[in-house]
Amino acid sequence: xxNGFEIVRDIERFYSLERDWxxxxxxxxxxNLGCFNSWVWATSWWKVFAKKNDKLFIIxxxxxxxxxxxxxxxxxxxxxxxxxxLLFIGTGEPEDIEVATEYLDLLVSKExxxxxxxxxxxxxxxxxxxxxxEFSNLLDDSLCLTALVSKLNNKFILRERLCGYRYVADxxxxxxxxxxxxxxxxxxxxxxxxFIRNGDANCFRISKEEDLVxxxxxxxxxxxxxxxxxxxxxxxxxxxxxRFHKLFSKSLLCNDDLLMFILSLNDTPIAVYYGWKFKxxxxxxxxxxxxxxxxxxxxxxxMHVEAMQWGKTQGLAHYDFMKxxxxxxxxxxxxxxxxxxxxxxxxxxxxxxxxNISTYLLERTRRGKQ
Numbered sequence: 001x002x003n004g005f006e007i008v009r010d011i012e013r014f015y016s017l018e019r020d021w022x023x024x025x026x027x028x029x030x031x032n033l034g035c036f037n038s039w040v041w042a043t044s045w046w047k048v049f050a051k052k053n054d055k056l057f058i059i060x061x062x063x064x065x066x067x068x069x070x071x072x073x074x075x076x077x078x079x080x081x082x083x084x085x086l087l088f089i090g091t092g093e094p095e096d097i098e099v100a101t102e103y104l105d106l107l108v109s110k111e112x113x114x115x116x117x118x119x120x121x122x123x124x125x126x127x128x129x130x131x132x133x134e135f136s137n138l139l140d141d142s143l144c145l146t147a148l149v150s151k152l153n154n155k156f157i158l159r160e161r162l163c164g165y166r167y168v169a170d171x172x173x174x175x176x177x178x179x180x181x182x183x184x185x186x187x188x189x190x191x192x193x194x195f196i197r198n199g200d201a202n203c204f205r206i207s208k209e210e211d212l213v214x215x216x217x218x219x220x221x222x223x224x225x226x227x228x229x230x231x232x233x234x235x236x237x238x239x240x241x242x243r244f245h246k247l248f249s250k251s252l253l254c255n256d257d258l259l260m261f262i263l264s265l266n267d268t269p270i271a272v273y274y275g276w277k278f279k280x281x282x283x284x285x286x287x288x289x290x291x292x293x294x295x296x297x298x299x300x301x302x303m304h305v306e307a308m309q310w311g312k313t314q315g316l317a318h319y320d321f322m323k324x325x326x327x328x329x330x331x332x333x334x335x336x337x338x339x340x341x342x343x344x345x346x347x348x349x350x351x352x353x354x355x356n357i358s359t360y361l362l363e364r365t366r367r368g369k370q
Contacts, residue, residue: 001060001062001065002062002064002065003062003063003064003065004061004062005059005060005061005062005119005123006059006060006061006062007057007058007059007060007123008056008057008058008059008060009055009056009057009058010056011046011056014043014046014056014058015043017039017058017060017067018039018040018043020066020067021038021039021042021067021070021107022038022039023066023067024067024068024070024107024108024109025037025038025039025107026279027109028107028108028109028110029110030105030107030108030143031141032103032105032139032141032142033103033105033107033278034103034278034279034281034283034320035252035257035276035278035283036090036101036102036103036104037103037104037105037107040248040251041090041101041248042072042089042090044244044247044248044251045089045090045093045099045101045244046074046089047247048240048243048244048247049092049093049240049244050074051076053076053077054074054075054076054077054092055074055075055077056073056074056075056089057073057074057075057086057127058070058071058072058073058074058089059071059073059119059120059123061108061115061116061119068108068109068116069106069107069108069109069115069116069119070106070107070108071106071107071116071120072088072089072090072104072107073086073087073088073089074086074087074088074089074092075087075127075130076092078131082129083129083131084127084128084129084130084131085130085131085132085133085134086124086127086130086132086133086134087133087134087135087136088101088104088135088136090104091104091134091135091136091137092134093240096233096235096238097235097238097240097241098235099241099244099245100137100323101136101137102137102166102322102323102340103137103138103139103142103166104135104136104137104138104144105138105139105142105143105144106120106143106144106147106148108143113143113147117143117147117148117151118151120148121148121151121152121155124152125152125155130347131346131347132156132344132345132346132347133152133156133343133344133345134342134343134344134345135149135342135343135344136163136342137163137164137323137340137341137342138340138341138342138343139166139338139339139340139341140338140339140340140341141338145341145343149343149345152345153345155347155348156345156346156347156348157345157346157347157348158343158344158345158346159343159344159345159346160341160342160343160344161341161342162339162340162341163323163340163341163342164323164324164325164340165323165324165325165326165328165337165338165339165340166320166321166322166323166324166337166338166339166340167320167321167322167324167328167330167331167333167334167336167337168318168319168320168321168334168335168336168337168338169308169318169319169321169333169334169335169336170317170318170319170335170336171282171308171311171312171316171317171318171319172317173335174308174333174335176309176312177189177305180305180332180333181332184301184332184333187298187301188298188301188302188305191296191297191298191299191301191302192302194295194296194297195263195265195297195302198265198295198297199265199266200265200266200267201263201264201265202262202263202264202265202267203261203262203263203264203306204261204262204264205259205260205261206253206258206260206261206262207253209250209253212249212250212253212258212260215260215262215272215274216242216245216246216249218262218269218272218288219236219260219272219274219286219287219288220234220236220242220288221269221288222269222270222271222272222287222288222289222290223235223236223272223286223287223288224236224237224288225288225290226288226289226290226291229291249274252276257276257277257278258276259273259274259275259276259277259282259307259310259311260272260273260274260275261273261306261307261310263299263302263303263306265293269288269290270289270290270293270297270299271287271288271289271290271299271300271302271303272287272288272289273287273303273306273307274286274287275307277311277314277316280315280316280317280318281316281317281318281319281320282307282308282310282311282314282316282318282319282320283320283322284304284307284319284320284321284322285322287300287303289303300329304333307319308333319333321333321334323340
């Protein structure tokens with residue numbers, strides 16, 4: 001398309017947007033964009049988690065053949081299509097198998113902000129049988145929250161809640177053991193000495209596709225054992241979760257954006273790190289940690305220090321711990337925290353009112369059982 005707006009509803013058209021989508025993502029000067037906003041994350045999620053009745057609703061703005069605005073939405077239908085929910089692609093899967101997509105946002109070139117947001121609002125309010133809109137893990141300065149939600153609030157009833165905090169360490173000013181709190185420095189020094197002295201200590205970074213299979217298996221095993229020790233089932237038990245990360249991690253590896261490494265003693269993994277880099281940021285996504293090692297070596301601490309030091313050698317500026325609660329171990333490392341929000345917008349109609357009440361009660365019941 002050369003000029004104008006386009007709503008992508010066809011799967012093949014969605015897959016064909018890779019070059020334009022990634023071009024806009026990398027050229028945008030919006031803060032806080034990353035791999036969650038990428039075409040690869042979105043298409044991998046769709047291949048694994050999209051249901052039969054889920055419909056693409058990707059709003060694009062083109063200028064002179066260049067993509068300058070993107071709203072990567074889809075519509076989830078319920079009650080035989082009589083009621084619909086609008087979500088970002090990458091969200092809406094069942095909680096027990098979710099990949100926890102964060103920082104989703106509209107993608108725009110600087111000069112297209114207002115025009116594109118107004119167009120998105122106009123298209124959204126015209127969706128037939130739309131009951132509500134749900135946006136998860138929005139950053140407080142995201143375009144979606146500061147511009148789109150505020151304009152939709154005129155047409156919908158807004159329910160907004162704080163859902164966590166983003167924790168970020170500054171690798172330019174830190175990333176060294178000496179930058180940690182004094183209590184953490186002492187803990188690290190003791191743990192590192194134990195790690196080095198107790199047997200054959202090794203740190204192995206995954207750099208080949210054949211090693212990725214081993215790395216994912218080790219990650220899954222350690223993650224599973226830790227959750228089972230708490231009487232819970234880890235997310236790596238889910239086939240869908242594994243399928244998604246098989247697709248996504250392979251793409252990261254091919255582009256040399258993957259950071260996965262294994263800390264092991266006597267060829268036995270005690271920690272597996274899974275994260276990625278995007279522009280000037282290294283993001284920590286998931287890990288598997290053996291907390292039963294004797295003597296205790298604090299493998300989680302060793303793992304994060306190793307990752308931050310690697311990021312610093314790569315010239316990266318930030319280490320993103322991603323979402324955590326109000327009290328989190330991540331605060332021991334981070335110099336910056338940022339609020340994150342969960343937003344629901346309810347359509348002002350009787351039919352939607354009853355649907356949203358039932359959804360709310362069901363969610364409260366589910367939370368009460370946890």
